[in-house]
Amino acid sequence: MTRQQSHKLAKMLITVISALVVVPIVFVILFVFYHGVSALSWEFLTAPPTNGMTEGGIGPALLGTVILTFLTAIVAMPFGVAAAIYLAEYAGDNRLTRWVRLAIVNLAGIPSVVYGLFGLGVFVLFFGFGTSIIAGGLTLGIMTLPVVISTSEEAILSVPQHFRTVSLSLGATQWQTIRHQVLPHALPGILTGVILGLGRAAGETAPILFTVAAFYLPELPKSIFDQTMALPYHLYVIATQVPGMPLEIQYGTALVLLLIVLSLTLVATPVRTSMRRRREW
Amino acid sequence: MNKIEVRNFSFFYGDFRALKNLNLPIRKNKITALIGPSGCGKSTFLRSLNRMNDTISGTRAEGEMLMDGKNIYDPDVDVVELRQRVGMVFQRPNPFPQSIFDNVAFGPRVLSTASNGDLDQIVQESLERAALWNDVKHRLTDSAFALNPGQQQRLCIARAIAVKPEVILMDEPASALDPVATLKIEELMRVLAVDYTIVVVTHNMQQAARVSHFTGFFWLGELVEFGVTSDLFSNPQKELTESYITGRRG
Ligand SMILES: Nc1ncnc2c1ncn2[C@@H]1O[C@H](COP(=O)(O)OP(=O)(O)OP(=O)(O)O)[C@@H](O)[C@H]1O
Ligand SMILES: [Mg+2]
Numbered sequence: 001m002t003r004q005q006s007h008k009l010a011k012m013l014i015t016v017i018s019a020l021v022v023v024p025i026v027f028v029i030l031f032v033f034y035h036g037v038s039a040l041s042w043e044f045l046t047a048p049p050t051n052g053m054t055e056g057g058i059g060p061a062l063l064g065t066v067i068l069t070f071l072t073a074i075v076a077m078p079f080g081v082a083a084a085i086y087l088a089e090y091a092g093d094n095r096l097t098r099w100v101r102l103a104i105v106n107l108a109g110i111p112s113v114v115y116g117l118f119g120l121g122v123f124v125l126f127f128g129f130g131t132s133i134i135a136g137g138l139t140l141g142i143m144t145l146p147v148v149i150s151t152s153e154e155a156i157l158s159v160p161q162h163f164r165t166v167s168l169s170l171g172a173t174q175w176q177t178i179r180h181q182v183l184p185h186a187l188p189g190i191l192t193g194v195i196l197g198l199g200r201a202a203g204e205t206a207p208i209l210f211t212v213a214a215f216y217l218p219e220l221p222k223s224i225f226d227q228t229m230a231l232p233y234h235l236y237v238i239a240t241q242v243p244g245m246p247l248e249i250q251y252g253t254a255l256v257l258l259l260i261v262l263s264l265t266l267v268a269t270p271v272r273t274s275m276r277r278r279r280e281w
Numbered sequence: 282m283n284k285i286e287v288r289n290f291s292f293f294y295g296d297f298r299a300l301k302n303l304n305l306p307i308r309k310n311k312i313t314a315l316i317g318p319s320g321c322g323k324s325t326f327l328r329s330l331n332r333m334n335d336t337i338s339g340t341r342a343e344g345e346m347l348m349d350g351k352n353i354y355d356p357d358v359d360v361v362e363l364r365q366r367v368g369m370v371f372q373r374p375n376p377f378p379q380s381i382f383d384n385v386a387f388g389p390r391v392l393s394t395a396s397n398g399d400l401d402q403i404v405q406e407s408l409e410r411a412a413l414w415n416d417v418k419h420r421l422t423d424s425a426f427a428l429n430p431g432q433q434q435r436l437c438i439a440r441a442i443a444v445k446p447e448v449i450l451m452d453e454p455a456s457a458l459d460p461v462a463t464l465k466i467e468e469l470m471r472v473l474a475v476d477y478t479i480v481v482v483t484h485n486m487q488q489a490a491r492v493s494h495f496t497g498f499f500w501l502g503e504l505v506e507f508g509v510t511s512d513l514f515s516n517p518q519k520e521l522t523e524s525y526i527t528g529r530r531g
Binding site for chain 2: 092163165168171
């Protein structure tokens with residue numbers, strides 16, 4: 001085989017494999033869309049489920065997921081970014097920080113149900129928050145931390161070293177250097193990581209199962225110590241636990257969840273590219 | 282008068298001794314040039330003068346560098362303040378990816394030495410001193426990358442001047458520039474020497490001869506010879522110096 005031929009063959013193989021990966025994803029999205037789109041309406045998005053959940057909408061579950069995602073961001077972003085700054089700028093490269101990094105990478109791979117049990121043990125029982133929004137938000141936040149830390153650290157490290165050198169040489173302190181010459185340039189990468197992390201948190205069932213999610217609770221929560229319904233768990237319930245559930249409502253609910261996760265992922269891409277475009281180094 | 286006096290100064294990267302027992306004066310409001318072959322420790326010496334070497338882990342300094350009589354390696358020295366007093370210009374023009382104005386204003390802003398009205402004034406003054414004001418006065422909000430390399434390097438000089446340093450260190454400031462831009466930088470150095478003490482590293486012997494008042498010749502981490510530039514070039518005392526400046530070594 002000539003070099004030209006092997007080049008062509010490799011290119012073809014890679015294209016085919018990429019297509020094999022993409023096709024099922026696109027198929028799932030289209031399938032859910034096809035079956036669920038007829039259920040969507042303002043009514044469906046805002047009204048509570050009625051009649052043993054076989055009628056009505058998903059209002060409380062949707063609101064619950066929005067609140068939980070918001071709380072996740074409030075927990076994961078400051079702590080995650082602070083940890084990333086520490087690791088990238090202050091910690092230095094020694095055995096301890098290498099262990100910490102390894103731990104973070106591994107934490108990102110732990111099954112989400114483990115985080116759910118952790119949340120149950122620590123926030124629900126030990127801190128006595130009970131099954132509540134605060135317990136669920138903290139659990140989701142902690143689950144999201146490793147992703148936020150890793151992506152933020154990577155973004156911080158990708159800022160060219162000479163920005164730091166120059167800034168320090170002008171008499172800026174290390175913190176001023178980080179604040180004014182490192183973080184602004186790392187921000188697109190950090191936001192991408194946060195948003196992707198949130199996308200995952202919004203769609204997870206296991207972490208909220210024991211910590212916050214209500215099976216059926218048509219009233220809206222009044223404080224962060226109340227329970228709430230949440231979309232992923234609601235979907236699980238109506239898909240498996242409720243006899244005689246209309247398919248349309250099931251697919252409609254799945255579609256809304258899918259759209260939330262997809263839109264978070266899609267938002268992450270333009271944020272990244274539009275902020276990239278301003279870069280010139 | 283000596284702005285800085287270097288006494289028995291050695292510098293180590295781990296176990297490697299990159300500077301060996303240096304003794305030399307840096308004269309106030311004069312240009313001191315450092316020459317020598319690649320890897321002989323010129324940049325290391327320069328970065329010792331504003332303690333930028335501190336940012337490299339595993340390094341260690343021995344001996345003294347007295348600036349206005351005070352050892353800058355004393356434990357009670359505020360390194361951040363020292364770096365404000367001893368500015369630095371690097372080999373490659375390296376403006377921040379920000380506007381021309383913001384580049385020059387960065388130092389005064391973080392040091393909060395200026396109120397906002399004064400900031401405009403400081404930026405203008407610094408750019409004037411760096412002979413760049415006329416080129417950029419109508420486009421201060423443009424990106425610094427819109428400038429050509431020679432202008433960018435003068436912007437970096439303006440940025441360093443804006444924090445009102447006493448000493449300016451330049452590490453091969455013209456080596457990435459074309460001959461015309463190089464001459465402009467040299468001219469600028471002569472003007473700046475009226476108000477600042479300048480230490481410049483250069484690979485270019487003619488440049489050292491053209492701009493500097495004093496020259497130090499480094500070889501493998503040692504200072505082989507130091508003296509008035511014209512003497513050192515016309516009548517070197519050491520054979521090593523002579524063979525290097527006549528191009529037989531290096
Ligand atoms: N960060 C570092 N870690 C370890 N060794 C270093 C480091 N920086 C420089 N050195 C070593 O110290 C010696 C002096 O290096 P330095 O960069 O000061 O030389 P220089 O005279 O500026 O050379 P050049 O003309 O190539 O810029 C060299 O042997 C170099 O390998
Ligand atoms: Mg050098």
